[in-house]
Amino acid sequence: MAASPYDGLDARAFWRTAVASRGPGRLRGLYDPRFPITRDMPVFTAGSCFAQHVHRALKAAGYKVIETEPAPEGVPEDVAARFFYGTFSARYGNIYNPRQFRQLLEEVAGTYSPGHRVWSRGARFYDAIRPNVDPGGYANAKAVGLARADHLKSVAAAIARTRVVVFTLGLTETWEDRASGAVYPTAPGVIADPPAGADIGFLSLGHDEIVADVRAVLAHLRRQHADMKLLLTVSPVPLVATAGGGHVLVASTAGKAILRAAADTLMRGDQGIDYFPSYEIITNPAAKGAFHASNLRSPTPKGVSVVMNQFMAAHQTYETGPVRAPDEGPKFNAAAAATDDEDDNAVICEEMMNDPGLMPARDRAGAAGGGAG
């Protein structure tokens, strides 16, 4: 009798031994890095709200995480975080999808100018591309322009130093200016309103668009450094609300599936792209939902800790030799990088504002706390 191709495979190849019989924090062999990410490699982070955890965790673990817009000296830590200083490699805020990332890089390069960059509410003016990095906005549109010019220089400086980008794919639903194709992280009316006459509409990105945008992002980055590497993750945080007309669970599942499939397509086509399974770790059935907070969306500190320990353990192989299981490897200190608040108020996520039930009316024009995307 011929041997089955499954005969002799590692225990990790079988659901029974690799998932069902293991504790949710003790999954092994989930991730075989294609390329090293060592502590001396300049790392650029971006992505949806979950990426804030990644940035914080890498920093806490001593990785060389780029920050060209760090908190100014003397500013209280919580204030700096509320205004997105030191939250990502620059203050672009949450980048929920690769179209947003692509347009940022094109704007930095001077090859693209998003339409309707300044939105307003009452007498306050907001950078439509990152409306929550200054929660109360500015007193005038000119100030928004000055701040954006400074920011774009900071992004350029960050990219110039980057060797590896860790990008968390968050959402497929977004809002687009029909004329310029610009996408915005919030819908009109959530934080601010676009100028009269602007044609801003709902856009649901598909697999091929996600793939094309990520490839364009990487092409831009490789103009800086030909050997630029990209580590993709998919946020395990479901949609807070869908504008697509259907049920949020179905929409969220479709969105995550599209992002996960796109990551797979991208990885297959480019040796410089890797995928880290944070989505799988948080949502794996063995966890029985334990890595989600009581809102069934935000990851718990424990979940974030398990994710980052998997990452550290895998990348230790490039620094210290043989692979160690996550529970034997260097420990990521969740307390240093996550929050004890099970509703995860340590990350700032304007997507939360899409659900009026989650936001007191008085806060709808201000910062939103809570994990999403």
Place this chain on the structure above:
Amino acid sequence: MRVLVLGNSHAATVRLGFAAIGSAFPDVRLSFWGLPGAAFTKARVRRDGQLAPDAGDLPSLRKVSLWNEAESIDLTLFDRIFLVGLRHGFRPALQLMRRLHPLDWGRKSGVTGVSEGFLRASVRGLIDASLAEQAARTPFDARFAAMPAPYPGTPVTEDGPLHEAVTAAIAAHPRAQDLLQLYEAEIRAAHAAHGLAFVPQPPDTVAAPFLSHARFLADPDRDGRHMNAEYGLAAFAALMAHKPPIKEIDHAMGS
């Protein structure tokens, strides 16, 4: 009415004015309890209700008997308590205002452009932290009113031994008046959030943004910060002019 003036060396300058205050406010029974700045920030209300110095801090213990009639004081004995002289992160706040410039006001070369909201929030954060620490040491109630440390005297902007670079730079800032308004709005809001009445430095004693008139300095040749008895009287009068809510006074007086 029993009134306690409580605080650090700036509260002690109010005590300098006690004779004049006694004449101006004959119905007030004045008391003072204080310690030098660092020691005062270690004093706290004990479980028995007495405000006392840090028993483990030798300098505090040495100073407490030099400064006060009693080593500890029962805050429940007073109808009103004037907390005087806290700096509320004044110097770090000035440093922030020197290094950061609101783009809402236009570009200023050589400094980091930020939103006015961010500068406000940063200043507020410093004040909040200071107030939270003080509240933990001396829980506030409606009897309390607070007047921060006075702004330094104008000599600190001049060359010489009293020169203070940061204060001088902010006082010379082209938007100094706007910065003062920003700072005072945040300090007022922070006090309100902590349930503590805020009484600003008497306007007549302010010479320019972030600066007091030199004539109120106790020793203008050697000390650019501490004020004299005339200032003490003006400060006390301003604190007395602040009226806490009637209901709260009744409660505090045990009626």
